[in-house]
Amino acid sequence: xxxxxxxxxxxxxxxxxxxxxxxxxxxxxxxxxxxxxxxxxxxxxxxxxxxxxxxxxxxxxxxxxxxxxxxxxxxxxxxxxxxxxxxxxxxxxxxxxxxxxxxxxxxxxxxxxxxxxxxxxxxxxxxxxxxxxxxxxxxxxxxxxxxxxxxxxxxxxxxxxxxxxxxxxxxxxxxxxxxxxxxxxxxxxxxxxxxxxxxxxxxxxxxxxxxxxxxxxxxxxxxxxx
Numbered sequence: 001x002x003x004x005x006x007x008x009x010x011x012x013x014x015x016x017x018x019x020x021x022x023x024x025x026x027x028x029x030x031x032x033x034x035x036x037x038x039x040x041x042x043x044x045x046x047x048x049x050x051x052x053x054x055x056x057x058x059x060x061x062x063x064x065x066x067x068x069x070x071x072x073x074x075x076x077x078x079x080x081x082x083x084x085x086x087x088x089x090x091x092x093x094x095x096x097x098x099x100x101x102x103x104x105x106x107x108x109x110x111x112x113x114x115x116x117x118x119x120x121x122x123x124x125x126x127x128x129x130x131x132x133x134x135x136x137x138x139x140x141x142x143x144x145x146x147x148x149x150x151x152x153x154x155x156x157x158x159x160x161x162x163x164x165x166x167x168x169x170x171x172x173x174x175x176x177x178x179x180x181x182x183x184x185x186x187x188x189x190x191x192x193x194x195x196x197x198x199x200x201x202x203x204x205x206x207x208x209x210x211x212x213x214x215x216x217x218x219x220x221x222x223x224x225x226x
Contacts, residue, residue, distance in 0.1 A: 069110045074162035076111045077194070077217075080132050081164070083109075084192040084219040087130040092119040107132055111215065113155075123223060131218035142208040145200060148179065151213055152198040156183050159196050159215060167194065178202070179209075192219045 070076030083091040092105040107117030114134035122129040136155060137143075143151075160169065167185040175181060179200030186193040199212040 069114075070112055073112050073158050076109055077159070077162045079109050080111075080217045081192050081194075084130065084132070084217055085221075087121055087128055087219075087221045088119040088132045088217075091132065095119070095121065107134070110134060114215075126223050128221040128223055129218070130221050131216050133214050133216040136213040136215070137211045141211055143200075143211050144208050145179065145202070148198060148200040148209075148211045148213070151211070152181065152196065155213065155215060156196045159183075159185065159194060163194055167191075190220065192217050 070079075079091060080088070083089075088105075088107070089095075091109045092107055095103040095105040097103055101123065103121040105119045107119055110117050111134045113136055115136065115138050117132065117134040119130065119132045136151065163185045164187070166187045168187065170184045170186065172182045172184070179198065179202060182195055182197040184193055184195045195216045195218065197212075197214050197216065201209045
């Protein structure tokens with residue numbers, strides 16, 4: 001689980017870069033920044049739920065509905081796109097606050113085929129960088145390269161058929177030789193960005209490698225008043 005959360009935090013910035021959002025220029029995704037520095041002005045109100053049970057002061061308790069596996073991929077993705085406007089608080093169990101001020105919560109909307117969905121919020125330069133990520137491979141799951149490519153292509157095709165027409169597709173194949181590829185669907189700088197990501201480190205049919213496959217919906221939310 002820790003590896004999954006760190007992966008989410010590391011790649012949260014990718015959709016904002018792909019969309020060309022001006023507010024993401026100062027988004028620092030260095031591991032040492034996540035673990036050793038607190039986000040700016042942590043007292044600013046988060047888009048997370050403000051009800052008593054959702055406060056980060058009691059991080060070991062989870063309240064709210066259990067995760068719900070969607071029967072329809074497009075319907076589930078539409079829910080996530082709609083929920084991005086408030087930082088996904090409507091589709092997330094209580095957020096827990098890490099020592100560095102990052103908020104993480106278990107998602108309550110699971111896309112078909114996903115094994116885990118989580119929401120993450122960072123406060124950076126007066127805005128909350130919020131993302132909701134569904135993982136489509138279990139921890140330490142290994143597959144041959146051909147299977148990894150097939151699953152990535154299938155998830156990308158599903159996503160392409162469901163995103164709004166005003167979101168433009170952009171491929172990032174710079175790490176294709178290493179098995180690190182992604183496709184983003186983005187529109188207005190202030191709107192949501194949908195990213196399908198694959199990290200597959202080599203391997204073969206005889207010696208499969210670990211696969212990391214996920215879909216993320218991300219958005220920058222202005223912070224509330226102090």
